[in-house]
Amino acid sequence: MSWLEPLSVRHQAWATPLRRPRMSNDEDARPGVSLTNRYLSRDGVPVIPVSGELHYSRVPRERWAERLRQMKAGGVTVVATYVFWLHHSPQRGEARFGGGLDVGAFVDLAVETGLDVVLRIGPWCHGESRNGGFPDWVQHAPVRHRTDDPAYLELVTEWFAQISAAVGDRFGKVLGIQLENELYDQPRHLVTLKRLAREAGMSAPLWTATAWGGADLPEGEVLPLYGGYGDGFWVDADAPWDPTFRDHYFFSHVWDDAGIGADVRRAQAIEAASGGPRTPSEEFPPATCELGGGMATAYHRRPRPAALDVAAIAHCKIGNGSAWQGYYMYAGGTNPGPDLHESHATGYPNDIAPLGYDFHAPIGEAGTLAPSHAELRRQHAFLSAFGHRLAEMPSSLPDIRPSDVEDTTTLRWALRSDGKSGFLFVSWHQPHFPLPVHRGARFTVSLENEVLAFPSKPIDVPPGTLARWPLNLTAGGVTVTYATASALTLLPGDIPTLVLVAEPGIDVEIAVSDRVQTVTPGLTPVRLGGLDVLVLPAETAGSLWVAEDGGRRLLLTDDELQWDAAGTLTVKASRPADVRVYDSTIGAFTEVAVPRSPAPTLQPVTVEQLRPAAPTVPVSHGKHDGRPSAPAPEAFDELAAVYRLHLPDLAADPAGDPLLRITWAGDIGELRIDGRPVTDRYWDGAVWAVNLTDAGYRPGAQVTLHLLPLAAGSPVSVPVEARARLAATDTQLLALDSVEVVTRSTHTVELP
Known part of the structure; x- marks a missing residue:
């Protein structure tokens, strides 16, 4: 197309008058919070919130504060989290809310960091967890799950009471509560869940539900939330790039995505309720909770979105009229125990890695920032500065x-x-x-x-x-x-x-x-x-960062910055830090004084092969519903190569926040400390980063790396660069290119 063909647009005014729904205005009203059919306002000023998903139960409690600061530095204003029933209640009558499961403490810390909170309480969550987040005793109960069956509601009532007791009076600090997830055809059940949550003592200005897949939602009772992923693990290994993914790279006023959860619907014989796309209601603004901040990796299909892939979708949603930008995931994590993942063995269409839940997110499993963090934070800085104007456009x-x-x-x-x-x-x-x-x-x-x-x-x-x-x-x-x-x-x-x-x-x-x-x-x-x-x-x-707390400031650095509600600045660097701040009084950037410390270190790791891989691995380890399955644990142990990693002394010094970086090629990798698996990864060509402190490494511990080769004819789908490397072998692919430990310095600084 040339410029002679017009690129023209005519401003279209709002199609409906400004309305204030019952939600947050007449029901669960909270001073300073008000929802309209166009936007959310805080203290009378329109805002466009940015929510990022972080699962507290998948992140060590000692890292919560840092993850929340990292989110805040990325321009996130709301932290959303699933409350996984599976993680908290392994058997009926037992409710664990201590340590890394202390949801009340997590809410407190998020609010102290200056973030709003949305709790996604289920009962069914999905989140690539076993049984969709149901404990086995719930999954196997003789009830009609996710319905108004009184026997099922009795179990839910117990669970909601346990959540309410754990959160306590902090619901006064909670901005939103999501009911269920991906429930398509039972609007009355959502109303029942809302009633049960209220009766348990829960409240929030916003009650939400996912709306994709043509979900039939109870009118006026929940704020519909949409999603948008540019690729996904939930299609078949040999499937082309699906139109439901491609749609999100275009500007449009259709917010539904028929692709999200389609494989689970198919496996459970659930049809999309309306049979077609649905735009937001006239009562509520268009809002999202699951823009792809990255993508999980299934065994059969391993998408690896680039930073620009992630940013383009979010950018289009803003142009489409988004009143709320919500990402899933914004921060990755690690399952808090074995056998908590979605798998073929538990009847799901996908084999997800048992432990690692990196999600290729802006903040990875190890706490490292992906390039998407920078791409998105510029958008979020724009929304912070101009959102009060944009919300009314x-x-x-x-x-x-x-x-x-x-x-x-x-x-x-x-x-x-x-x-x-x-x-x-x-x-x-x-x-x-x-x-x-x-x-x-x-x-x-x-x-x-x-x-x-x-x-x-x-x-x-x-x-x-x-x-x-x-x-x-x-x-x-x-x-x-x-x-x-x-x-x-x-x-x-x-x-x-x-x-x-x-x-x-x-x-x-x-x-x-x-x-x-x-x-x-x-x-x-x-x-x-x-x-x-x-x-x-x-x-x-x-290299651009915009801090909103303590006065808006523009910073320029290739190092990682974090800050809290007070605007206290933390600099984390893997090299001598170089941070500059813009001084508008002189119209120039000035240097920020960062304390000098011993230079961060990058040190290669000595690798000792304890056992070679099997000379031939199967092309297929089995199938489920036509999709390649991951090998059973015993098959993995039989076929994988085993390497002992001799880590340098600095790997055990938490002050350096040491990272283990593994560059490799194959099928499945698993890292063990003293024989205990601490994280794992399906190979997709990306560098694998492990935070050694979080993994529990201590001086003298034995660290072994277990790598399974990928057969040349494997039917699994990997990114094009990885596929080219696999195609270069005639038999099977296994390579350990490099292993190194990187330390980083951390400083709290004062801005001039």
Whole structure:
């Protein structure tokens, strides 16, 4: 498509008047919290919350505080967590809520960190857990599960009473409660669960339920929440990239996803209730709880989403009109014991790794930050700074839109506007089938009383572009008519600073009144009357952090930053730290004084092979419902190679927060300490990181690595790079490329 074919859009006003549902207004009202059919408001100000899933029972309690700070530094404002019945109650009458299962303490800590909390109380959760989170004694009970069967409700009533007792009076701090999960055809049962939860003493301004799969939800009783994954383990190993995944790389006003949970529905003979897509109700705004922050790895299918894959979906949802950005998972973890995972042996369509639940999340199982953390935190900084405006802006789709998910020619873009100002969103990325350069783009945006045409000359849009360009944005008494660089944040000051980030390969134009100027990105601002505009180079994007607590501040570093509700800054670095903060009074970045300490260390690990792998492993270890199954534990032990890892002394020093990094190739890896499995991984080409402190390593402990080869003809699906490596072998693939220990320094610093 050339620029002669118009890229035009007309602002569309809200289709329905502003409404305030009963929820949070007349029912479970809490001062300062109010829900409308367009947005959530806090203290009278519209907000767009960002929720991230973290399972407290899959993270060591000693790490909760750090994980919550890492989430906060990523721009997350709400932590969501499943309360897995399976983890808490191995037998009837026993309810364990101590140590790493202390949900009340977790709520306290989240609130202290400055985060809201959503509890997903089930009873059925899924979350890749055995029985969907039911303890075996519940799963095997002679009841009609997930219905209003009185015998089942008796069990649920006991469970809800146990949750309520554990959380106690902290429900006054809980923002939302999710009932059940992926329940498609029983709206009255959701009402019953809500009643039982209330009777048990639970309350929250928001009651939610998942709405995908055409779920039939009780009107007005629960806020419908949607999801969006760009790939998934729940399709067959030989399945192509499904349209239900591809849809999320386009702008649309359809929020349902018929693909999520489809395999479980099929296995349980459950049909999607409505038989087709459903947009949000007129009573509630479009909100999500499961945008793919990554993807779990099943044995038969092992997607590994790139950072841009994750960010593109989230970006599209904002452009679509999202009133709530919710990620699953945002932080990975480790199952708190053996045999707690979804598996073929327990009747599920998928074999999930028994222990490791990294999910390729922005915060991995080991607590390391994935590149998606940086991609998403820029979006979240934008929502924090401009969400109060954006929330009141409906989404409008362009006049010419892609014809279907195969369309790689028509530019993907959308407008959010109140008719006077707004933001233009461009998304030109998808995995698996790369997009070409889009040539000659020029936009025409019709607002209520004017038409904006920009940029001044056509531009080429490179693949990988995720843009959010401001239109008629006023700050410091200056109105920026348009800018072809993405809005990041707005820094306060006598002269405020609008911070933009350049798109790779796109010249930056800024128009104020009738004046259009081309700006060269850099680290110093351009003064436009009463407004400074700081246009940062595209290559700085991954190093940008915006702290909202203790006063909004812009920081630039390749190191990891964390902060809490007080704005106390923690720097974690695997090299000498280099952190800079922007000083708007002088219009420049200044160095942050980080204490000097012994340089972090990277040290190779001596590897001793104790036993070679079997000379030939089976191409298949069995099937379930047509899908390849993981080998049984005894088969794994018989066939896997065993290596002893001789770790250096620094591996046992918790002050260095040591990481074990394993670069390998094969089928399944398992790490054991003194014979006890501590984590595992299905190979997908990624580097495997293990936090040695969390894994329980102590001086003198024997650490063994068990690696199973992958047969050349294996039917499992692995990412294309891994598939190429497998294809290079004639027999079976097994390689241990490197093992190393990395330490990191941690410092709390004061900002100038």
